[in-house]
Amino acid sequence: MFNLIIGQYVPIESFVHKLDPRSKLAGVFLFVVVVFLADNWPTYGLMIIFCLAGIYFSKVPLHFVYQGLRSVLFIVLVTFVLNLFFTAGGPLLFSMGWLHIYLNGLIQSIFISIRLLVIIVVTTLLTLTTSPIEITDGMETLLAPLKKIKLPVHEFALMMSISLRFIPTLLEETEKIMKAQAARGSDFTSGPLKNRVKAIIPLLVPLFVGAFKRAEDLAMAMEARGYHGDTGRTRLRRLVWTWRDTLLMILFAFLTALLIMTRS
Amino acid sequence: MDITFEHVTHVYNPRTPFERLALDDVNLFIPSGSYTSIIGHTGSGKSTLVQHINGLLKPSKGRVTAGKITIDANEKKPNLKALREKVGFVFQYPEHQLFEETIIKDVCFGPMNFGVPAAEATTRAEESLRLVGLPSSYWHRSPFDLSGGQMRRVAIAGVLAVHPEVIILDEPTAGLDPQGKREILHLFDKLHKNFNLTLIMVTHNMGDAALYSDQVIVMAGGRPVMADKPEKVFAREEELRKIGLDVPETMMFLDKLTAKFGAGQISPVFTIQETADTVIRLLNGGLENV
Numbered sequence: 001m002f003n004l005i006i007g008q009y010v011p012i013e014s015f016v017h018k019l020d021p022r023s024k025l026a027g028v029f030l031f032v033v034v035v036f037l038a039d040n041w042p043t044y045g046l047m048i049i050f051c052l053a054g055i056y057f058s059k060v061p062l063h064f065v066y067q068g069l070r071s072v073l074f075i076v077l078v079t080f081v082l083n084l085f086f087t088a089g090g091p092l093l094f095s096m097g098w099l100h101i102y103l104n105g106l107i108q109s110i111f112i113s114i115r116l117l118v119i120i121v122v123t124t125l126l127t128l129t130t131s132p133i134e135i136t137d138g139m140e141t142l143l144a145p146l147k148k149i150k151l152p153v154h155e156f157a158l159m160m161s162i163s164l165r166f167i168p169t170l171l172e173e174t175e176k177i178m179k180a181q182a183a184r185g186s187d188f189t190s191g192p193l194k195n196r197v198k199a200i201i202p203l204l205v206p207l208f209v210g211a212f213k214r215a216e217d218l219a220m221a222m223e224a225r226g227y228h229g230d231t232g233r234t235r236l237r238r239l240v241w242t243w244r245d246t247l248l249m250i251l252f253a254f255l256t257a258l259l260i261m262t263r264s
Numbered sequence: 265m266d267i268t269f270e271h272v273t274h275v276y277n278p279r280t281p282f283e284r285l286a287l288d289d290v291n292l293f294i295p296s297g298s299y300t301s302i303i304g305h306t307g308s309g310k311s312t313l314v315q316h317i318n319g320l321l322k323p324s325k326g327r328v329t330a331g332k333i334t335i336d337a338n339e340k341k342p343n344l345k346a347l348r349e350k351v352g353f354v355f356q357y358p359e360h361q362l363f364e365e366t367i368i369k370d371v372c373f374g375p376m377n378f379g380v381p382a383a384e385a386t387t388r389a390e391e392s393l394r395l396v397g398l399p400s401s402y403w404h405r406s407p408f409d410l411s412g413g414q415m416r417r418v419a420i421a422g423v424l425a426v427h428p429e430v431i432i433l434d435e436p437t438a439g440l441d442p443q444g445k446r447e448i449l450h451l452f453d454k455l456h457k458n459f460n461l462t463l464i465m466v467t468h469n470m471g472d473a474a475l476y477s478d479q480v481i482v483m484a485g486g487r488p489v490m491a492d493k494p495e496k497v498f499a500r501e502e503e504l505r506k507i508g509l510d511v512p513e514t515m516m517f518l519d520k521l522t523a524k525f526g527a528g529q530i531s532p533v534f535t536i537q538e539t540a541d542t543v544i545r546l547l548n549g550g551l552e553n554v
Contacts, residue, residue: 173360179320180361183353184422185345185377202373205363209408 008064008124009131015244016058016129021138023245028126030252035115037259044114046262050255051121060128068124069117076116083109132164137239147230154230162218170211177206265350265429265462267294267317271326273337274312274486278324286312288486289326294479296429299456299463301473301494304483305508310466313483314432317464318351319344330430349378352428356435358419362407367393367418370407374426385425392421396451413444420448424455430462431455437472449476471512474498474534482509498532514539521546 016024031050038044055065083105090103127135140157147153178188181202188199274287286309294300304310315321316328319335319342327336333347355361364370371389376382393403396417402410407418416436423431433452437445453476455461467473473480473494480497482490484507490497498504498511501519510516512534522530525546533539 176355177361179315180353180355180358182320183318183348183355184361184374184426185348186373187345187377202361202363206360209363210360 014059021134265331268329273325300479301477308483309486352423359415392424433465
């Protein structure tokens with residue numbers, strides 16, 4: 001749960017970490033699109049090599065990547081099995097009762113699994129190497145053109161960063177209140193379900209009261225410091241586009257070209 | 265209810281990058297009926313220490329005994345409810361735990377959880393609210409309409425209504441004005457004397473620790489570095505300063521005065537009365553008379 005929301009950002013230094021969030025976001029988006037260009041062994045091989053290179057240059061320990069994969073491995077497996085049995089064509093490999101596996105089915109399911117896996121690896125890599133705040137900043141800048149059609153991009157980004165900022169605070173608060181109520185004999189972990197559900201009220205009420213109070217305080221503090229929305233606002237952490245980002249973009253252009261040329 | 269710590273070690277988030285040793289082989293004894301203060305720098309392990317007493321935290325190594333109940337790192341948790349009925353806990357900013365529609369209902373929450381019948385719980389609640397000095401005209405109002413100081417008293421009444429033998433106070437006066445602070449401390453002093461309650465108070469205020477308690481435990485780096493009578497602990501001024509702590513204001517004042525008179529160190533005094541007496545003796549005839 002915790003990992004899902006906060007992202008599993010691993011704060012180390014690497015080539016991938018130093019990339020601008022804008023180029024990373026654009027890169028991941030592009031990657032997810034070009035994956036669908038792959039349709040034979042060389043092209044899928046290319047995607048895998050690209051992923052492995054990404055993991056290598058991010059210096060993220062492998063088990064973190066695996067943790068990101070673990071939760072969706074089941075979906076990959078189901079897709080694999082479905083495609084295995086329901087795609088016909090090519091020589092028959094295996095047959096039992098009404099189950100038939102054809103060569104095309106096998107190849108197809110391997111391809112689809114690879115496709116899913118590389119997409120997940122690349123997106124996991126994004127969250128592993130980019131802090132949530134960076135991602136928000138990057139998104140805000142990338143989506144800035146939408147302001148032209150009156151979409152509140154800045155407000156969305158602000159809401160997102162505030163929520164991200166307060167998740168740890170709320171978790172801490174929850175733990176504190178749970179302890180305080182447990183000390184008064186409230187029981188969250190044992191007893192019949194009905195009692196346990198009832199025990200949630202003494203937890204939720206103070207939590208909400210606290211959250212509203214904090215929101216009010218925050219609004220006040222922001223106003224006191226002259227916050228007035230998007231217009232004329234400058235940034236403390238400017239996003240800087242470096243040669244690394246240009247390199248990544250060139251790499252992607254190269255990858256796309258290579259894919260178009262080698263696909264059958 | 266005696267409380268004993270035997271080789272207690274506590275590690276937060278073990279086997280992760282966030283691993284942190286909070287308590288390091290702690291051995292302590294808190295006798296029944298005593299008033300113990302625990303002082304120490306932020307992060308010295310004070311709060312972690314006291315949360316072991318009523319089983320909110322389980323030791324990573326070692327064992328904690330409170331009365332007849334023992335929590336051992338290697339054994340399954342015993343019946344914590346029985347333990348928590350005996351050991352009340354007033355958290356820092358306890359007003360954050362209020363949730364009921366009316367004050368009296370909130371105070372009843374504790375006793376009802378421990379199986380006290382509703383009628384009896386109400387009697388206890390009224391009695392506790394009287395103890396903390398909240399007039400009965402308030403009892404059927406919402407706790408959220410009260411001022412900060414009043415809310416804290418309601419929260420304290422909620423702990424008292426359980427009728428614990430031991431009460432742990434985690435900085436009970438944080439954020440209160442001087443008047444409210446004095447009232448709360450007087451209340452606990454009274455409870456300690458009248459009902460023979462065992463009190464354990466975590467505090468940052470050296471003066472409170474010196475004035476009220478009969479044992480002071482000094483925590484530093486997850487270990488109790490001193491555990492003695494206040495006069496003995498605060499006589500070790502140099503050592504306290506080294507770990508970022510101070511002595512009570514009365515002593516600071518006398519230190520400056522004796523330095524001016526060229527006299528040596530004097531024995532610790534904590535009340536205004538004693539301080540005044542010392543000053544008089546000092547003025548009348550130098551250190552020999554102190």
